[in-house]
Amino acid sequence: MITATPRYEDYLPVDVDRLRPNRSYDRMVEIRRERMEAFLAPNGRVRSELLEPRACPVCGETRSAPEFEKEGFDFVRCATCTVVYVSPSLKPEHVKEVYSHQSYSDLVKSLVEASTAYRLERFGRERTDIINRFLPRGGRDQPRLLDVGCATGFFLEAARQDGWEVHGLEANPYQADYARHQGLDVHSEAIEDTTFPESHFDAVTMFEVIEHLHAPLDVLGKVHRLLRDNGMIFLYTPNYDCAERLIMGTEAHFLWGSNHLTYFNAKTLADALTRAGFRVEHVETQGLDLEDMIWYFEHTGQFDMAFARAFRHQLQFLFNASTWGKNLRMYARKA
Numbered sequence: 001m002i003t004a005t006p007r008y009e010d011y012l013p014v015d016v017d018r019l020r021p022n023r024s025y026d027r028m029v030e031i032r033r034e035r036m037e038a039f040l041a042p043n044g045r046v047r048s049e050l051l052e053p054r055a056c057p058v059c060g061e062t063r064s065a066p067e068f069e070k071e072g073f074d075f076v077r078c079a080t081c082t083v084v085y086v087s088p089s090l091k092p093e094h095v096k097e098v099y100s101h102q103s104y105s106d107l108v109k110s111l112v113e114a115s116t117a118y119r120l121e122r123f124g125r126e127r128t129d130i131i132n133r134f135l136p137r138g139g140r141d142q143p144r145l146l147d148v149g150c151a152t153g154f155f156l157e158a159a160r161q162d163g164w165e166v167h168g169l170e171a172n173p174y175q176a177d178y179a180r181h182q183g184l185d186v187h188s189e190a191i192e193d194t195t196f197p198e199s200h201f202d203a204v205t206m207f208e209v210i211e212h213l214h215a216p217l218d219v220l221g222k223v224h225r226l227l228r229d230n231g232m233i234f235l236y237t238p239n240y241d242c243a244e245r246l247i248m249g250t251e252a253h254f255l256w257g258s259n260h261l262t263y264f265n266a267k268t269l270a271d272a273l274t275r276a277g278f279r280v281e282h283v284e285t286q287g288l289d290l291e292d293m294i295w296y297f298e299h300t301g302q303f304d305m306a307f308a309r310a311f312r313h314q315l316q317f318l319f320n321a322s323t324w325g326k327n328l329r330m331y332a333r334k335a
Contacts, residue, residue, distance in 0.1 A: 006284070006321040012126065013313050016291050019122075021114040025295060027107050029253065036071050036258060039094070046072040051088035057216050057262050058083045058272045070250045073257025081271055084240055084263040092214060095259060108174055112152050116178075124158030127234070131203050132162070134232055134281065134331055143202040146226065148191050148219075149209035153179030160184070167201075169194060191219055198225045207236040211260045220276035227334045233278060239328035241265040243319040244289040253292055254326065266323060269330050278332035285325030290316045292326070 041047045055062045056078040064076035067084055077084050137143060142165045147156050150168030152175050160166045168186040170176040179186040187194065204223045210216045223233050238254040240263040245252040254260060264272070270280045290312045297303045308315065319325045 006317070008314070008317050011313065011317045011320070012122075014122065014288060014291075015118065016288065018118040019115060020111075022110050024107060024111045024115075031107060032256065032258075035097075038097075039090070039258065040072050044072055046090070050090055050094050052091050054085065054087040054089050054214070054261075056081060056083060057085055057214070058268065058275065068250050070255055071257055075255070075257065075263070081268060083268040083272075086257045086261050089214070089261050090258055095212075108172060112175065112178060116152050116154050119152075120154040120158055124155045127155050127205070127207070128158045128162045128164075130331070131159070131205070131232075131234060134234075135202055137163075144200060145203045145205065146196065146201045148204065148206045148223075149212075150179060150184075150186060151175050153182055153184040153186060155205070155207070156184050156186075157182060167196070191222055194222075194226075196226055199228045201226050202228055202231050203234065204231070205234045207234075208238075210235060211237050211262055211264070214261060216262055217272055217276060220272060220278070224277045224334055230333060232281075232331060232333050233273070235269070235273075235328075235330045235332075237264055237269065237328050239265060239285050239287070239324075239326055240268075241324065242285070242287060242289060242326040242328075243324040244287070244292055244326050246324070247289075247293060248296060251296060253296070264328060266328060266330070269328060273330065273332045277335055279335040280330060280332045282329075282331040283323075284320070284329050285323050286320050286327040286329065287316065287325030289319050289324070289326045 039046050039050055056064065059078060059081040061078050061080040063079035064087065065079060067075040067077045069075065073086050074088070075084060076087050135143065142163065144165045145159055145167070147166070147168045150156055150170045153168055156166040156168050156179065166184065168179060168184060169189060169191055170179060170186050171188065171190065173188065176186050176188045204226060213219050227233070238260065245255070266283050270283070273280055290308055294305045294308055294312070297305050
């Protein structure tokens with residue numbers, strides 16, 4: 001496993017104004033609150049007929065301890081493997097209601113049109129460079145890549161320009177159509193249903209996807225079968241043990257019980273990958289903890305965030321380097 005000490009000289013800042021244009025972050029919070037109201041009973045809890053019980057999504061244990069309650073959902077910690085998850089959770093058809101609602105579609109459209117170019121240049125190139133570092137081609141045939149939850153395909157476009165044969169899966173109709181209009185091979189289906197042959201891909205990427213899945217270990221098993229020998233999975237997911245949650249507690253925005261169903265830290269994600277037949281080779285954290293805290297505390301008027309604004313990049317680097325960044329990144333090879 002790679003554990004090189006990070007250097008500030010290598011830190012890549014994020015232009016939040018370009019990443020979240022048109023007040024998109026504000027609007028996302030508003031939409032989330034609006035949609036949650038449709039699920040709640042008068043007592044503030046999610047209506048029972050919308051829910052289904054859930055065992056631990058990693059080890060299958062049914063025993064758990066309460067972690068906290070937020071927006072009518074119970075967050076619990078597995079008694080065996082310690083992963084945090086939502087139980088009971090919304091039935092899958094009700095989760096889809098959030099994404100299919102017109103307000104969410106309008107937000108995605110506005111965000112996509114204003115930020116895709118920046119996402120391609122800033123994140124698409126970075127992700128392609130990372131994958132090339134772990135999977136050098138060495139004169140082989142054109143390598144194949146599958147991006148699960150590919151959104152508008154900005155990363156697929158970067159990888160295609162770099163010589164990869166790229167394929168994507170995306171459930172959101174607008175984003176899938178946008179990607180196909182760019183000439184990308186994108187399928188509107190879940191990975192559980194995909195018919196790609198086994199041992200077909202050199203790399204499978206899942207950026208901010210695994211936290212949404214009802215059965216993440218089953219999906220990791222499917223990815224393992226789709227990969228060639230020595231192939232790799234590249235995962236990004238919110239880091240439960242991050243600075244944002246430490247400081248903001250349950251107000252941390254990624255704690256979203258209707259759609260984020262499982263919450264990993266480095267230990268529990270490595271455990272899940274190992275159970276699915278992978279060997280972890282790299283762990284790091286990045287994140288926008290400072291940006292999210294600045295947004296929250298300025299909106300609530302609780303603190304003067306001038307210091308945080310002045311040193312946002314230096315402070316975020318320290319969070320990342322100490323593995324307290326909000327974005328947990330883990331890369332693992334098929335064992």
